Structure formats: structure tokens, C-alpha cells
Amino acid sequence: MKGFAGMAAMIGRRWRLIGLVLATGFVLTLLAVLRQAPIYEADATVEVVSPVVAGGAAEMLQVLQLHLTTRAPLLEMIDRHGLFSDQPGLPVSAKVEDLRRAIRFQTVILPAPEGVEGSGVAVLHIRVRLGDAERAARVANDLSQSLLDQASAMAREPEGRHTAGASVPFARLDRALTPESPLPRMIGVSLCLAGLVSLGLGLGLALLLDLWHPVLHNAARMERASGLRPLVVIGDLGAMPRHPLDAPPAPTGVVRSTLGRIRAAVF
Amino acid sequence: MTRLTAGRGDASRRAFRLEQVLRPQPDGLGAVPDAEPVTNIFSAPPQNRNWEALRPVTLSEDVLLGHGIFLNAASHAATASFDILRTRVFQIMQENGWKRLGVTACTARSGTSFVAVNLALACARRADRRTVLLDLVLSAPTLHRLLGITPPEGLNDCLSGDLPPEAALVRVGHTLALGLNTHAAPLSAEFLQADATARALDRIARHLRPDLVICDLPPALLRDDAIAMAPQLDAVMIVADGTQSTAAALRRAVRVFDGGLPILGVVLNRAGKA
Numbered sequence: 001m002k003g004f005a006g007m008a009a010m011i012g013r014r015w016r017l018i019g020l021v022l023a024t025g026f027v028l029t030l031l032a033v034l035r036q037a038p039i040y041e042a043d044a045t046v047e048v049v050s051p052v053v054a055g056g057a058a059e060m061l062q063v064l065q066l067h068l069t070t071r072a073p074l075l076e077m078i079d080r081h082g083l084f085s086d087q088p089g090l091p092v093s094a095k096v097e098d099l100r101r102a103i104r105f106q107t108v109i110l111p112a113p114e115g116v117e118g119s120g121v122a123v124l125h126i127r128v129r130l131g132d133a134e135r136a137a138r139v140a141n142d143l144s145q146s147l148l149d150q151a152s153a154m155a156r157e158p159e160g161r162h163t164a165g166a167s168v169p170f171a172r173l174d175r176a177l178t179p180e181s182p183l184p185r186m187i188g189v190s191l192c193l194a195g196l197v198s199l200g201l202g203l204g205l206a207l208l209l210d211l212w213h214p215v216l217h218n219a220a221r222m223e224r225a226s227g228l229r230p231l232v233v234i235g236d237l238g239a240m241p242r243h244p245l246d247a248p249p250a251p252t253g254v255v256r257s258t259l260g261r262i263r264a265a266v267f
Numbered sequence: 268m269t270r271l272t273a274g275r276g277d278a279s280r281r282a283f284r285l286e287q288v289l290r291p292q293p294d295g296l297g298a299v300p301d302a303e304p305v306t307n308i309f310s311a312p313p314q315n316r317n318w319e320a321l322r323p324v325t326l327s328e329d330v331l332l333g334h335g336i337f338l339n340a341a342s343h344a345a346t347a348s349f350d351i352l353r354t355r356v357f358q359i360m361q362e363n364g365w366k367r368l369g370v371t372a373c374t375a376r377s378g379t380s381f382v383a384v385n386l387a388l389a390c391a392r393r394a395d396r397r398t399v400l401l402d403l404v405l406s407a408p409t410l411h412r413l414l415g416i417t418p419p420e421g422l423n424d425c426l427s428g429d430l431p432p433e434a435a436l437v438r439v440g441h442t443l444a445l446g447l448n449t450h451a452a453p454l455s456a457e458f459l460q461a462d463a464t465a466r467a468l469d470r471i472a473r474h475l476r477p478d479l480v481i482c483d484l485p486p487a488l489l490r491d492d493a494i495a496m497a498p499q500l501d502a503v504m505i506v507a508d509g510t511q512s513t514a515a516a517l518r519r520a521v522r523v524f525d526g527g528l529p530i531l532g533v534v535l536n537r538a539g540k541a
Contacts, residue, residue, distance in 0.1 A: 222517070
């Protein structure tokens with residue numbers, strides 16, 4: 001296949017296949033999106049009023065987040081809130097992994113005041129996505145409360161380990177409310193992505209089919225592939241000169257084959 | 268599936284081998300169009316009363332050019348290819364004593380009608396030959412649109428025996444007669460296999476005494492019309508499309524006529540550069 005013209009010809013030949021793959025991709029995506037269970041997102045916010053913590057508040061929060069999302073605290077949370085009770089056969093490791101994926105932390109870091117070591121944390125968002133709105137809110141609030149408790153415990157630890165111990169950094173907690181509506185399904189975005197993927201798949205399949213069953217394209221390929229030599233070859237009319245005198249000297253396969261025979265006989 | 272039998276076949280037809288036309292011939296290839304008595308207008312003197320009785324029509328060169336059809340040799344560079352094709356076709360047909368040539372394709376939209384019409388016009392540029400072009404794509408006739416004319420009567424009425432050839436066919440100049448349809452016929456393959464159709468084709472040949480009858484046919488792999496017409500033909504030419512025909516499709520099309528009808532050759536249409 002040569003260049004854009006070759007690609008356009010290939011699409012022209014295989015447009016039914018490409019269209020079929022595209023339509024199938026759209027339909028399957030639409031069905032998957034419509035059948036998808038609703039997802040609710042609850043958002044708890046921890047606001048830091050005095051982010052002056054030796055060693056850097058951001059680093060401390062990161063440690064706390066990692067601790068909260070380890071296996072043991074997550075299993076406790078699953079038990080406390082009765083998560084996955086509708087899936088008794090689900091392995092424990094899968095439950096932990098699912099819950100871990102459902103939790104998102106987002107920190108907004110403000111610059112530390114001049115002369116103070118470490119970074120200051122202004123706001124920490126804890127977002128939980130679950131299929132049940134109330135459970136999502138409860139888990140988000142549970143996580144934020146656990147975070148506060150652990151931070152307080154760290155602040156009470158002896159000097160030199162984690163914090164200066166002189167100030168309590170967290171001041172206010174905005175509890176998560178039960179979300180009223182599920183997250184939007186993003187049908188448009190899903191269909192656009194499905195279209196792109198399906199188009200790529202369709203073009204790939206068409207290309208493979210063309211490699212498998214190549215079109216005759218020119219006299220040489222026709223003879224090679226089928227063993228038949230054309231009586232005459234007619235090129236693309238649009239690409240040919242309108243006036244016969246402007247035509248190339250050997251426009252047909254017959255003439256070319258004659259020249260080939262003469263050449264073979266002479267040389 | 269229709270079983271092919273030798274229809275019009277004589278000994279020379281059955282003895283004809285595909286290799287004879289698909290391989291380079293020792294003679295004749297040097298016979299380029301310039302060596303023939305070629306005219307750019309259809310100016311042969313009237314010699315056949317029945318032929319002259321056909322209703323004359325005038326083709327519009329502008330309309331034809333818009334459809335990729337070339338009335339005159341100077342119309343387009345592609346006419347050189349059709350002139351060479353004409354020469355090869357006449358040579359092979361004459362050598363074998365054949366008159367009726369079917370033009371079909373492997374698949375749809377390969378340019379069968381384009382090739383058939385341009386071949387007919389190239390043949391008509393020979394002042395010493397008479398050519399008849401018949402639109403036998405009965406299920407979806409298109410030649411009248413390609414040529415930009417609306418015949419008063421349809422070819423179907425002639426094939427069914429309701430009209431004589433001189434009432435159904437029209438002529439362009441003195442070297443080309445056209446049998447066109449404007450309406451599709453139901454059960455086209457059955458229509459073509461009818462005894463009346465065979466008799467009508469014989470009657471056209473007797474009345475007009477053409478040197479060549481070109482029959483535009485549907486794709487061989489899509490419908491059985493081309494196979495149905497095989498007993499009424501002397502040879503068939505297959506049009507392959509360089510943008511969509513595969514070698515497998517071409518081989519299948521050749522096999523359709525295998526043993527029943529000589530294949531005069533293959534025309535590669537819309538070919539790319541080597």
C-alpha cells in the first residue's frame with residue numbers, strides 16, 4: 001500500500017468491515033455504560049489551619065494516607081461498614097484491592113512561611129466511590145476521622161520522632177454528606193473513546209485482510225497472484241492526461257509485455 | 268447452480284484455451300491501432316438495409332466525457348488502451364470465428380459497463396466493422412444513463428420477441444447499434460435463459476449482421492446472469508478492478524466459466540502504477 005491514495009482505496013474496499021467494527025464498538029460500549037451500576041462519590045475535607053509541622057506536613061500526611069490504605073485498616077473498615085456483604089464469595093484480597101481503588105486522596109499544598117522548614121498543607125480531600133451512597137459517606141468520614149486520630153497520636157509522640165509536638169496541626173473537619181445522585185455516566189466521552197478504539201481496530205483488521213488477500217492493483221501483481229496476464233491495463237482516468245499525445249508511451253500491459261519479450265529475446 | 272453446457276460452441280470454441288489469450292502471442296501484438304483503418308467519426312457508407320432501418324441517435328460528447336466514456340480517439344489518453352483492446356478482441360474473435368462477446372466482472376462496481384461501452388465505441392471507430400452493444404444487466408440497466416440517451420423501446424421487448432430488432436435497437440452512425448433498457452426486468456437470469464431470448468439474439472445477428480456483439484453482463488460472482496448467458500456467447504471477457512478485486516475473486520470468476528465458455532481475457536481496470 002502506497003501513501004494516502006492506497007489507504008483511501010483500502011478504506012473504500014473494506015468500508016463495510018470498518019463500519020461493522022465501528023458500529024459494534026459503539027453498541028457494546030453503549031450497552032456497557034447503560035448496564036453499569038450507579039456509582040456514588042462522597043467527599044470529606046480536612047482543613048489545616050496551622051500547617052506548621054517540623055519535618056513537613058505533606059510528608060506526614062503521605063505517611064498517614066499510606067498507613068490508612070494498608071491491608072489491616074481496610075479490612076477493619078470492610079467489617080465495620082459491612083462492605084461487599086452482597087459478594088460473600090469475593091476473596092479478601094480482591095475486597096481490599098477494590099476498596100483501595102475506591103479511595104482517593106487529594107492534597108492542596110500551600111507554600112511554607114518564610115523561615116519555616118517543611119511544606120504547609122491547607123486542604124486534604126478524601127473521596128470515596130461506592131455503589132451505595134450512604135456507605136460511601138460513612139467510609140469517607142471514617143477515613144478522615146482515622147486520619148485525624150492518627151495525626152493526633154503522632155503529635156503526642158516524644159519529640160524528635162515525627163513532630164515538634166508543640167502544636168496540633170488539624171483544626172477542622174468537613175464531614176462527607178450522603179451524595180444525592182450518582183456520578184454521571186459520561187456516555188459521550190465513552191462513545192468517543194469507543195469510536196476511536198473501534199476505528200483503529202477496524203482499520204487494523206482491514207489492513208490485515210488486505211495483506212492476506214491483496215488486491216490485484218497492477219498488471220505485475222495480477223500476473224504474480226493469479227497467473228493471468230491482462231489483455232489491457234486501464235489506469236485511473238483522473239490521473240491520466242486528457243490528451244492522448246500526453247499519455248506515457250506504454251500505457252498497456254500488452255505493450256509492456258511485448259517490450260519485455262523483446263528485451264528477453266535480445267538480452 | 269446452472270450447469271454449463273456447450274451452447275453456441277463449435278469445435279474451435281471448445282479447442283480454445285485460456286492460455287492462448289492470457290499469454291503473449293507471437294504475432295499480432297505489434298498491431299497497434301495506427302495500423303488499422305480508423306476513423307474518428309462513424310462515416311461508413313450504408314450497406315445493410317436493416318441496419319439503416321434502425322432509429323439513429325446522436326451522442327453528446329460532453330455527457331459521455333462526464334461519465335468517462337470516450338466517443339473520439341482524441342477525447343482522452345485512455346482511448347489508446349481501448350483501441351488496443353479493440354484490436355486484440357477483433358483478432359481473437361476473427362481467428363476463432365466468434366461474434367458474441369460477454370463482458371463481466373468479478374465483483375460489483377468494477378467498471379464492466381465502462382469497459383463495454385468504451386470498447387464498443389473503439390470498435391465503432393473502425394469504419395469497416397459493425398458492432399452491436401447490448402445492455403444485458405437486466406436487473407439494473409445503466410448503459411442508457413452512461414450514454415445519455417433514452418430509447419423509445421426497451422431491449423427486453425426485443426428479447427422477449429414482442430418487438431423486432433429494428434424497433435428496439437438504435438444506431439449511432441453506421442457502425443454501432445445499441446440495445447438499451449430503461450427499466451429493470453424481474454427474474455433476469457431466467458429471462459436470459461429463455462428460448463425466446465436465444466431466438467431474439469439470433470434474429471439480431473441475422474438482421475444486422477454485425478462483426479461483433481458486445482453483451483454487458485452483471486458480475487459473475489454476484490448473480491447467475493452471466494452463466495445463464497454463456498450458451499448464447501462465444502467468449503467472455505472479465506473486468507478486474509485494481510482497487511478492489513483480489514486474485515482469489517478473479518480465479519473464482521474464471522472458474523465460473525471453466526470448461527463452458529472460453530475466456531477471451533482479463534481487463535485490469537483502475538490499475539495503479541507498477
